[in-house]
Amino acid sequence: MDWDQVWIDLNIATMNPENSEPYGVIRDGVMAVKDDKIVWLGCRSELPEFDVLATPVYRGNGGWVTPGLIDAHTHLIFAGNRANEFEMRLGGASYEEIARAGGGILSTVKATREASEAELFELGRKRLNALAKEGVTTVEIKSGYGLETETELKMLRVARELGKHHHVDVKTTFLGAHAIPPEYKDKCEAYVDLVVDEMLPAVLAENLADAVDVFCENIAFDLPQTQKILAAAKAKGLDIKLHAEQLSNMGGSALAASLGAKSVDHIEYLDEAGVKAIAESGTCATLLPGAFYFLRETKLPPIDLLRQHNVPMVIASDYNPGTSPFCSTLLMLNMGCTLFRLTPEEALAGVTRNAAKALGIESKVGVLKEGMQADFCLWDISSPAELAYSYGRNPLVHVVKDGKLIHQ
Numbered sequence: 389m390d391w392d393q394v395w396i397d398l399n400i401a402t403m404n405p406e407n408s409e410p411y412g413v414i415r416d417g418v419m420a421v422k423d424d425k426i427v428w429l430g431c432r433s434e435l436p437e438f439d440v441l442a443t444p445v446y447r448g449n450g451g452w453v454t455p456g457l458i459d460a461h462t463h464l465i466f467a468g469n470r471a472n473e474f475e476m477r478l479g480g481a482s483y484e485e486i487a488r489a490g491g492g493i494l495s496t497v498k499a500t501r502e503a504s505e506a507e508l509f510e511l512g513r514k515r516l517n518a519l520a521k522e523g524v525t526t527v528e529i530k531s532g533y534g535l536e537t538e539t540e541l542k543m544l545r546v547a548r549e550l551g552k553h554h555h556v557d558v559k560t561t562f563l564g565a566h567a568i569p570p571e572y573k574d575k576c577e578a579y580v581d582l583v584v585d586e587m588l589p590a591v592l593a594e595n596l597a598d599a600v601d602v603f604c605e606n607i608a609f610d611l612p613q614t615q616k617i618l619a620a621a622k623a624k625g626l627d628i629k630l631h632a633e634q635l636s637n638m639g640g641s642a643l644a645a646s647l648g649a650k651s652v653d654h655i656e657y658l659d660e661a662g663v664k665a666i667a668e669s670g671t672c673a674t675l676l677p678g679a680f681y682f683l684r685e686t687k688l689p690p691i692d693l694l695r696q697h698n699v700p701m702v703i704a705s706d707y708n709p710g711t712s713p714f715c716s717t718l719l720m721l722n723m724g725c726t727l728f729r730l731t732p733e734e735a736l737a738g739v740t741r742n743a744a745k746a747l748g749i750e751s752k753v754g755v756l757k758e759g760m761q762a763d764f765c766l767w768d769i770s771s772p773a774e775l776a777y778s779y780g781r782n783p784l785v786h787v788v789k790d791g792k793l794i795h796q
C-alpha cells in the first residue's frame with residue numbers, strides 16, 4: 389500500500405451512520421492517509437500490508453479520534469464588545485429593550501464600521517486560533533455588522549482571507565439583513581431593497597458568500613421581507629439558512645423549509661407544524677445553547693419533536709458579542725447536553741456529521757470513512773462522552789487537516 393501516513397493504536401469515533409455502534413466506533417482502529425484523503429480505515433486485525441519503512445506511523449496511545457469539529461454558525465468577525473449591555477441586562481433590561489433603544493447589534497455595527505480590514509482580520513485570526521485549538525477544522529462566518537454595502541463586503545472579504553491564511557476551512561454567509569441600520573429606521577422596505585438590489589449583487593460579483601441568512605424576528609425582518617431576500621439568494625444559486633424562532637414564533641422556519649433552506653437556527657419557539665415542515669424539506673435544526681444560556685432563555689427548543697421527526701440536529705457556538713460571547717465549540721457540547729438534554733453522542737454529531745450537512749459539505753467532511761477528506765482530531769480521553777462532560781482541560785492532542793499534521 390502506498391500511503392503517506394498511518395495512524396494506529398486508536399479508538400475511532402467515525403460518526404458514520406452506516407456503522408451501527410454508538411458513535412460509529414471502531415476499537416483498536418487504524419487510519420491511513422494519502423494526499424488529503426482517508427484511504428483506509430478499520431480494525432488493526434484487518435490492516436493490509438504496507439511499506440513500514442517508507443510510511444510514517446503515528447501512535448494514538450489508545451486515545452480517541454473524531455472527525456475535525458465543524459462550527460456551523462458563528463459571527464466571529466466584529467469589533468468592540470458588549471460587556472456594558474451585559475451589565476444592563478443584569479440590572480434588569482432585556483435584550484429586546486436594549487436593541488429597540490439602538491444598542492444591541494447596532495452598537496457592534498458602529499464599532500465594526502469604524503474598524504479597518506486589517507484590524508478585523510487580526511481579531512478574527514485570534515478567534516479562529518482559539519476555535520482551532522479545540523479541534524475545529526471548518527467554521528462558518530457571517531457578515532451582518534456592516535448593514536451597508538461597503539462594510540458587509542469588508543466583513544466577507546476578511547472572512548475569505550481568514551480561510552486562505554488559516555488551516556481552518558471557512559464557509560461564508562451574507563447576513564446583510566441582521567438588523568435595520570439607523571439610516572433606514574422606519575424605512576425597512578427600502579433597506580430590504582438595498583440588500584436585494586445592491587448588496588447581494590455586489591457580494592456575488594466578488595464571490596464572497598456561500599450562503600445567505602436573515603434574522604427573521606419581531607425586532608428585525610418579518611416574513612414577507614425574509615421571503616424576498618431568501619428567494620433572491622436562492623435564485624442566484626446560493627445556499628439559504630435562517631435565524632428563526634429565537635424570541636418568538638414568526639413562522640420563519642416553515643418559510644425557510646419551503647425554500648429548501650439548509651438550516652434554521654436558534655428555534656426555541658418552533659412549534660410542531662414548523663418541525664414537520666423542516667423534517668419534510670431535509671432542513672437541519674441548528675441549536676445554539678450559548679445564546680440560550682447567555683440570554684437566560686427558559687423556553688427550550690423542541691428537542692423531542694426534532695428527534696421524533698428525525699431532523700438532523702446541529703450544535704454551534706453562535707459566537708457573537710451580544711448573545712453568545714463564547715469562543716468555544718467544545719463548551720457547546722456540554723451546554724447542549726446540560727441545557728437541552730442532548731446525549732453526548734447527539735452533541736458530537738451536531739458538531740460533525742450534522743454540521744457538515746448544514747453547510748452542504750457532507751460528502752467531504754463530518755464523518756470518518758474511506759474517501760473523505762482527512763480532517764480529524766486525536767483526543768486524550770477515555771470515552772467520547774468526555775468531550776461533552778468536562779470543560780477547561782483541553783484534551784486535544786493532534787489535528788490533521790487535509791492530510792497534514794497541524795502544529796499549533
Ligand code: DI6
Binds near residue numbers: 493603634708710
Ligand atoms: N441572533 C443572535 O443571537 C445574534 N444574531 C441574531 O440574529 C445576536 C447578535 C448580536 O446581538 O450581536
Ligand code: FE
Binds near residue numbers: 461462463631706708
Ligand atoms: Fe447567530
